[in-house]
Amino acid sequence: MSAEAGGTSPRVPLDRADVRVRHEAGLAGSLRGFVARVRAGDLGALPVVVGLVLISAVFQSLNPVFLSSNNLVNLLFDSATTGIIALGIVLVLMVGEIDLSVGSVSGFASALVGVLWVNQGWPAAAAILVALAAGGACGAVYALLFNRLGMPSFVSTLAGLLSVLGLQLFLLGATGSINLPYESALVDFGQTLVMPHALAYALALLAGAGLALSGQREALRRREAGLSAAPLAGICLRAGLLAAVLVLVVWYLNLDRGVPWMFALFVALVMAVDYALRRTRWGRAMAAVGGNREAARRAGIDVRRITASAFVLCSTFAALGGVLSAARLASASQQAGTGDVNLNAIAAAVIGGTSLFGGRGSAYAALLGILVIQAIASGLTLLDLSSALRYMITGGVLAVAVIVDSLARRSRVSHGRA
Amino acid sequence: MMQSAKTQTAKRQIVETQTASDPVRPGELLLSLRGVSKQFGAVSALTGIDLDIHAGEVVALVGDNGAGKSTLVKILSGVHRPTGGTLSFRGREVSLGGPGDALELGIATVFQDLALCENLDVVANIYLGQERNPWRLDEVAMELRAWTLLTELSARIPSVREAVASLSGGQRQTVAIARALLLDPKIILLDEPTAALGVAQTAEVLNLIERVRERGLGVVMISHNMEDVRAVADRIAVLRLGRNNGIFYPDASNQELVGAITGASDNVVTRRAARRARQDPAQQDTTQGATP
Numbered sequence: 001m002s003a004e005a006g007g008t009s010p011r012v013p014l015d016r017a018d019v020r021v022r023h024e025a026g027l028a029g030s031l032r033g034f035v036a037r038v039r040a041g042d043l044g045a046l047p048v049v050v051g052l053v054l055i056s057a058v059f060q061s062l063n064p065v066f067l068s069s070n071n072l073v074n075l076l077f078d079s080a081t082t083g084i085i086a087l088g089i090v091l092v093l094m095v096g097e098i099d100l101s102v103g104s105v106s107g108f109a110s111a112l113v114g115v116l117w118v119n120q121g122w123p124a125a126a127a128i129l130v131a132l133a134a135g136g137a138c139g140a141v142y143a144l145l146f147n148r149l150g151m152p153s154f155v156s157t158l159a160g161l162l163s164v165l166g167l168q169l170f171l172l173g174a175t176g177s178i179n180l181p182y183e184s185a186l187v188d189f190g191q192t193l194v195m196p197h198a199l200a201y202a203l204a205l206l207a208g209a210g211l212a213l214s215g216q217r218e219a220l221r222r223r224e225a226g227l228s229a230a231p232l233a234g235i236c237l238r239a240g241l242l243a244a245v246l247v248l249v250v251w252y253l254n255l256d257r258g259v260p261w262m263f264a265l266f267v268a269l270v271m272a273v274d275y276a277l278r279r280t281r282w283g284r285a286m287a288a289v290g291g292n293r294e295a296a297r298r299a300g301i302d303v304r305r306i307t308a309s310a311f312v313l314c315s316t317f318a319a320l321g322g323v324l325s326a327a328r329l330a331s332a333s334q335q336a337g338t339g340d341v342n343l344n345a346i347a348a349a350v351i352g353g354t355s356l357f358g359g360r361g362s363a364y365a366a367l368l369g370i371l372v373i374q375a376i377a378s379g380l381t382l383l384d385l386s387s388a389l390r391y392m393i394t395g396g397v398l399a400v401a402v403i404v405d406s407l408a409r410r411s412r413v414s415h416g417r418a
Numbered sequence: 419m420m421q422s423a424k425t426q427t428a429k430r431q432i433v434e435t436q437t438a439s440d441p442v443r444p445g446e447l448l449l450s451l452r453g454v455s456k457q458f459g460a461v462s463a464l465t466g467i468d469l470d471i472h473a474g475e476v477v478a479l480v481g482d483n484g485a486g487k488s489t490l491v492k493i494l495s496g497v498h499r500p501t502g503g504t505l506s507f508r509g510r511e512v513s514l515g516g517p518g519d520a521l522e523l524g525i526a527t528v529f530q531d532l533a534l535c536e537n538l539d540v541v542a543n544i545y546l547g548q549e550r551n552p553w554r555l556d557e558v559a560m561e562l563r564a565w566t567l568l569t570e571l572s573a574r575i576p577s578v579r580e581a582v583a584s585l586s587g588g589q590r591q592t593v594a595i596a597r598a599l600l601l602d603p604k605i606i607l608l609d610e611p612t613a614a615l616g617v618a619q620t621a622e623v624l625n626l627i628e629r630v631r632e633r634g635l636g637v638v639m640i641s642h643n644m645e646d647v648r649a650v651a652d653r654i655a656v657l658r659l660g661r662n663n664g665i666f667y668p669d670a671s672n673q674e675l676v677g678a679i680t681g682a683s684d685n686v687v688t689r690r691a692a693r694r695a696r697q698d699p700a701q702q703d704t705t706q707g708a709t710p
């Protein structure tokens with residue numbers, strides 16, 4: 001060690017001292033490193049982005065309405081509700097568990113809002129809060145069953161799927177459906193509210209600036225500490241690219257109505273969860289519990305509390321998704337949350353790159369995954385295909401996503417990146 | 419949930435004030451076990467174990483496969499709860515409710531199976547459960563400290579930002595040892611810490627054990643390598659079939675130790691040694707000459 005360190009120049013960063021590792025420097029190097037990572041099964045967001053481009057190309061060629069601003073704005077409105085549910089699924093998958101009842105919980109939450117707000121005359125905000133709390137309570141029950149009785153989440157949430165659906169039907173009673181008032185702020189939020197155009201542009205630019213600034217600060221701190229850091233040009237390039245893409249997207253959406261506030265809420269939640277997963281002790285513990293539960297326990301992590309937090313957050317997100325989909329449809333009905341909501345939410349998380357085997361995933365998986373799912377749904381609706389065909393195709397896409405996950409996992413194991 | 423979090427921080431504070439206000443005196447009795455036993459169903463893994471660990475002392479724990487060494491370490495680190503017996507830390511009886519309690523008391527452990535998270539990188543593994551700034555992880559500071567710890571162990575780790583899954587067995591062992599050192603513990607339990615290590619890294623770990631002893635910490639080391647044990651241990655506690663089978667000092671002969679470990683003076687090891695001595699006296703001489 002000392003001979004090596006003495007041989008190389010003293011300005012070599014601490015983490016670059018090992019001569020066996022080929023460290024990629026500069027922009028071309030970063031690109032080579034990226035290709036090597038993908039080869040090793042560390043796919044990241046690549047398959048999703050490629051899939052999204054392919055899907056768009058196919059549907060656009062079949063029906064030119066598909067990529068119109070109007071259709072894309074609708075697509076974003078629809079994405080937000082199931083996307084928020086998928087965000088919760090990412091959290092339970094992180095700790096290596098599953099929640100199969102998110103559809104029912106979302107339907108139950110929408111029924112609760114309908115009954116309390118419309119039938120009982122509560123303030124909307126209070127009804128929403130109660131619905132979210134009821135969702136959280138469902139998650140707390142699963143956590144209790146899992147932590148205290150050792151019930152596999154697969155079974156407890158399957159039981160929950162039926163019981164909560166029963167609660168939803170009971171709440172809605174004989175009428176079966178409650179219409180939400182069209183003039184209300186909630187329905188406005190779910191159906192029409194969009195960001196002012198200028199604000200959307202400003203936020204797009206702010207995102208780029210934020211990325212550049214935080215990247216710069218990080219690189220500076222690392223260099224001061226004697227560690228290697230990303231090159232300045234690379235940081236600026238990435239930030240510039242992000243800003244350019246976002247501005248382009250905003251411009252295209254602004255040709256029609258603009259960026260839906262509901263989608264903005266979804267993105268804000270994704271960013272918050274992403275920060276929590278990557279930059280807090282809680283997030284580290286989530287990944288550790290999903291990766292090796294016993295090792296996490298021996299490191300002094302309260303694994304029960306971490307698992308409970310995942311279940312509770314998942315059900316709460318599911319309830320929020322349910323409330324928003326009630327707003328989107330301006331009704332709380334017996335059909336809410338049934339059908340393909342469950343599958344779509346889970347599929348979105350997995351397609352986005354969250355591993356079913358626990359310990360790997362990111363909040364952005366929910367965002368990317370739901371865009372794929374909604375693009376397929378929207379494309380098939382435009383083609384006027386039956387729901388029979390839609391189910392089969394969505395199921396097929398989920399199967400492909402899981403196969404990619406398993407193959408990538410196998411490749412990671414053989415390349416030592418598990 | 420709020421409630422339990424509050425009581426837990428309260429407990430943590432008590433532990434901290436008791437141990438922090440009271441620096442370890444040289445030779446102080448740190449940890450003492452009396453009549454500790456552990457039952458796994460019908461299997462008695464440990465029966466009536468007595469053991470004392472003093473500050474500034476290296477206690478080696480030896481015994482055959484399945485003798486109960488790892489089980490004892492897991493009891494001391496709070497992973498298993500003992501079925502019977504008492505544990506005293508610095509004169510006060512304690513009950514370890516979980517690994518967190520042991521860590522708070524200052525008992526750090528390198529487990530035989532290492533207990534690392536393969537999906538996390540080296541820095542995350544070293545700091546797992548102890549991250550700086552819980553609401554805004556200080557990655558730079560953590561990475562720096564990780565490099566410092568690893569360099570102290572003359573680790574050969576290409577990158578601390580690679581997942582642990584990509585490391586070799588010995589590199590993982592080094593990471594596990596680095597993790598045990600992170601918290602400045604009062605006692606370190608090492609369950610076969612050198613089993614997978616190279617020559618230089620083994621020497622470095624033995625050096626480290628001596629340095630740790632000089633700093634006044636208590637060390638419990640499990641090893642099957644009698645040479646290593648003799649080189650660093652102040653006392654050698656032998657376990658056999660889950661029971662104490664004598665305390666030895668490094669000047670004990672190999673025969674005595676092996677006898678205690680296997681339970682008979684006429685055993686497979688002595689018979690083999692005798693046979694080889696008969697067959698090839700010259701080789702026996704050279705190996706004996708090389709040992710000191």
Ligand SMILES: Nc1ncnc2c1ncn2[C@@H]1O[C@H](COP(=O)(O)OP(=O)(O)OP(=O)(O)O)[C@@H](O)[C@H]1O
Pocket residue numbers: 458461462463481482483484485486487488489490530
């Ligand atoms: N979790 C467990 N459940 C049931 N039995 C166990 C468990 N852990 C250990 N045992 C039993 O306890 C006994 C002691 O095991 P232990 O792991 O402590 O041995 P050891 O001395 O560390 O052996 P080695 O040198 O092979 O590491 C063995 O008979 C083993 O089968």
Ligand SMILES: [Mg+2]
Pocket residue numbers: 487488489530609
């Ligand atoms: Mg063992």
